[in-house]
Amino acid sequence: xxxxxxxxxxxxxxxxxxxxxxxxxxxxxxxxxxxxxxxxxxxxxxxxxxxxxxxxxxxxxxxxxxxxxxxxxxxxxxxxxxxxxxxxxxxxxxxxxxxxxxxxxxxxxxxxxxxxxxxxxxxxxxxxxxxxxxxxxxxxxxxxxxxxxxxxxxxxxxxxxxxxxxxxxxxxxxxxxxxxxxxxxxxxxxxxxxxxxxxxxxxxxxxxxxxxxxxxxxxxxxxxxxxxxxxxxxxxxxxxxxxxxxxxxxxxxxxxxxxxxxxxxxxxxxxxxxxxxxxxxxxxxxxxxxxxxxxxxxxxxxxxxxxxxxxxxxxxxxxxxxxxxxxxxxxxxxxxxxxxxxxxxxxxxxxxxxxxxxxxxxxxxxxxxxxxxxxxxxxxxxxxxxxxxxxxxxxxxxxxxxxxxxxxxxxxxxxxxxxxxxxxxxxxxxxxxxxxxxxxxxxxxxxxxxxxxxxxxxxxxxxxxxxxxxxxxxxxxxxxxxxxxxxxxxxxxxxxxxxxxxxxxxxxxxxxxxxxxxxxxxxxxxxxxxxxxxxxxxxxxxxxxxxxxxxxxxxxxxxxxxxxxxxxxxxxxxxxxxxxxxxxxxxxxxxxxxxxxxxxxxxxxxxxxxxxxxxxxxxxxxxxxxxxxxxxxxxxxxxxxxxxxxxxxxxxxxxxxxxxxxxxxxxxxxxxxxxxxxxxxxxxxxxxxxxxxxxxxxxxxxxxxxxxxxxxxxxxxxxxxxxxxxxxxxxxxxxxxxxxxxxxxxxxxxxxxxxxxxxxxxxxxxxxxxxxxxxxxxxxxxxx
DNA sequence: CCGGTGCATGTTCAG
DNA sequence: TGAACATGCACCGGT
Numbered sequence: 001x002x003x004x005x006x007x008x009x010x011x012x013x014x015x016x017x018x019x020x021x022x023x024x025x026x027x028x029x030x031x032x033x034x035x036x037x038x039x040x041x042x043x044x045x046x047x048x049x050x051x052x053x054x055x056x057x058x059x060x061x062x063x064x065x066x067x068x069x070x071x072x073x074x075x076x077x078x079x080x081x082x083x084x085x086x087x088x089x090x091x092x093x094x095x096x097x098x099x100x101x102x103x104x105x106x107x108x109x110x111x112x113x114x115x116x117x118x119x120x121x122x123x124x125x126x127x128x129x130x131x132x133x134x135x136x137x138x139x140x141x142x143x144x145x146x147x148x149x150x151x152x153x154x155x156x157x158x159x160x161x162x163x164x165x166x167x168x169x170x171x172x173x174x175x176x177x178x179x180x181x182x183x184x185x186x187x188x189x190x191x192x193x194x195x196x197x198x199x200x201x202x203x204x205x206x207x208x209x210x211x212x213x214x215x216x217x218x219x220x221x222x223x224x225x226x227x228x229x230x231x232x233x234x235x236x237x238x239x240x241x242x243x244x245x246x247x248x249x250x251x252x253x254x255x256x257x258x259x260x261x262x263x264x265x266x267x268x269x270x271x272x273x274x275x276x277x278x279x280x281x282x283x284x285x286x287x288x289x290x291x292x293x294x295x296x297x298x299x300x301x302x303x304x305x306x307x308x309x310x311x312x313x314x315x316x317x318x319x320x321x322x323x324x325x326x327x328x329x330x331x332x333x334x335x336x337x338x339x340x341x342x343x344x345x346x347x348x349x350x351x352x353x354x355x356x357x358x359x360x361x362x363x364x365x366x367x368x369x370x371x372x373x374x375x376x377x378x379x380x381x382x383x384x385x386x387x388x389x390x391x392x393x394x395x396x397x398x399x400x401x402x403x404x405x406x407x408x409x410x411x412x413x414x415x416x417x418x419x420x421x422x423x424x425x426x427x428x429x430x431x432x433x434x435x436x437x438x439x440x441x442x443x444x445x446x447x448x449x450x451x452x453x454x455x456x457x458x459x460x461x462x463x464x465x466x467x468x469x470x471x472x473x474x475x476x477x478x479x480x481x482x483x484x485x486x487x488x489x490x491x492x493x494x495x496x497x498x499x500x501x502x503x504x505x506x507x508x509x510x511x512x513x514x515x516x517x518x519x520x521x522x523x524x525x526x527x528x529x530x531x532x533x534x535x536x537x538x539x540x541x542x543x544x545x546x547x548x549x550x551x552x553x554x555x556x557x558x559x560x561x562x563x564x565x566x567x568x569x570x571x572x573x574x575x576x577x578x579x580x581x582x583x584x585x586x587x588x589x590x591x592x593x594x595x596x597x598x599x600x601x602x603x604x605x606x607x608x609x610x611x612x613x614x615x616x617x618x619x620x621x622x623x624x625x626x627x628x629x630x631x632x633x634x635x636x637x638x639x640x641x642x643x644x645x646x647x648x649x650x651x652x653x654x655x656x657x658x659x660x661x662x663x664x665x666x667x668x669x670x671x672x673x674x675x676x677x678x679x680x681x682x683x684x685x686x687x688x689x690x691x692x693x694x695x696x697x698x699x700x701x702x703x704x705x706x707x708x709x710x711x712x713x714x715x716x717x718x719x720x721x722x723x724x725x726x727x728x729x730x731x732x733x734x735x736x737x738x739x740x741x742x743x744x745x746x747x748x749x750x751x752x753x754x755x756x757x758x759x760x761x762x763x764x765x766x767x768x769x770x771x772x773x774x775x776x777x778x779x780x781x782x783x784x
Numbered sequence: 785c786c787g788g789t790g791c792a793t794g795t796t797c798a799g
Numbered sequence: 800t801g802a803a804c805a806t807g808c809a810c811c812g813g814t
Binding site: 306307308350351 | 789790791792793
């Protein structure tokens, strides 16, 4: 029944990739008696020139149903010129690939038979072929009266290679799980008043039939005009679920049930692709191609996580992606919005007698789109060609939509420009201040509230209560938080590293702009610079120190100096008196701090404290993070040391806290009267006074409590004690103010004496130090 | 030991 | 109540 051709044909099934070495077999029984070529490997039918005649099409575009011989036409002008029906193998009653409208008369009696849309089929130019999964070749539902069935069956003769995966489940393309009905009980061909069978990929026909019937029973009147698919469905069309179609303006993001695909109305509204009318107009206007929105999915934490698995809605996967019979699935090529083609593994897992479909290996793609949980990926198809396009829409905080191969986002104000698109979430976001993605990344809570709100709004729009999504996003916070922390560490390390990298000597950069970011390109690989140490003098002035590679002496450098990896005293162009190794080192006193910092740095770097993050590390990290967030240059390798104690302050801060050595313990003599020491002493004195006062207060309260007879008063007093214990500021505002005033006056005195106008810093320092202490305490509590 | 893979289980939602 | 889906987790192979 078939002949083998070893030919030079290329299998156009994107997932097959077989080229000239593949053997082609005549195997697909066509009405004319000719056999289409089948890829020996994947079973895809090669599109032959016989195709048109095989279909018995007349040149007007009319065709006859393979089974009932009724004439069918979708009404599309183009389809009169070229054969553009999505099925092949000799059955009608489907949808025009050009206009995606169903047959005008919906007179098909046998929807779905053999109907599979080749993903990249291009009838008009013949560049692509049929994309028919082998399972489908053998498991198409047997329809009553289909006398071609026997003609079809011999394809089993491909035996080992073309053997159906589940021979026992003839009529069913999937597994033997039994979850899908077998077509061994032939379905009575439904007559549905909706587009059917134009199933790009599909179908478990029997299941589809059932669901289509279900859908039909929902009295969905589907728009079947000859207008393009991108035309907005009438409100009434979408009216079934309260939401998408009923939303307000043409600007609103409307969820549209895909105009094709198995039981499109059966897909949950949350998966309906949502575009504004203007977006759709823009898409259709900007491209000569037909963009067919298929479905979309909001990324869950696991979708966006590092596992790289994107869970696909079952119905969507089965409706729009190639059928797979093996759990391993098939590689599936999808183009992203930038035109880059990705290959994902489209596969499934058996799950509770069902299947769970996933796209594997999506992490690079997700990352390249900078997507995170809560964002939405959209799947569309380009026709003709059937190429799958993966777009995305950021969650409310960005409101950017991209997809369909272009930046098709349209502002809700300005639809002519790409940009922020009005989304249900962005509508909702009006109550939320605009936040950059960076902010949100770093602040999961924001995302929480934001997204929580957004999902609610979206749910409203969809008419679906989507608590699950909200919960999911909430649940992922831990993970996201953790990841952001991790990312922060990575970033810091990276930035530190960046700062150590120096251009190769003599190299001049070529500046290139990539995505609005300027990059310096060098022909020679970078070299690592020399680590230096930055210190602050009591006056607040900063200086950098570097050690000579020859004599190891430390030399004072300008703070902006960047040393090459190999640096010696002779390279010290900043200090002529110390540009030789024979020159003496700086005074021991000044070097002491440098050496100590260097030592501490090494200690940290060697991971001596890796097991437990000490306060210093935490604050150091915080300082870096803070600095990074504030846009500080992070290159000061030792800046964490100089500001370690006081992360909120920036480099150069001369407040009492920042100018202290990181250890916090003085190297100053106890009799020292410098600013630091005097302030520390003063603060200590104040602290002791406050403590004493609190103690007195507590005693008074206890005494009073004992004296009070009334039980209620007693309890009140108890509460008071508890409050005082837990938050000494809570009740003692008056006292605290008093203390503060006292401190202020003392400071004024000190400032006058010392001539240092740092009272403000001091106040901040005191406050923040205490705050810091609490914070560290909390953190350590949390970590424990 | 770590990361990937495959499956199991818990939760949510729709019929 | 069952299907769908999100995610946890055990197992396994590679380093």
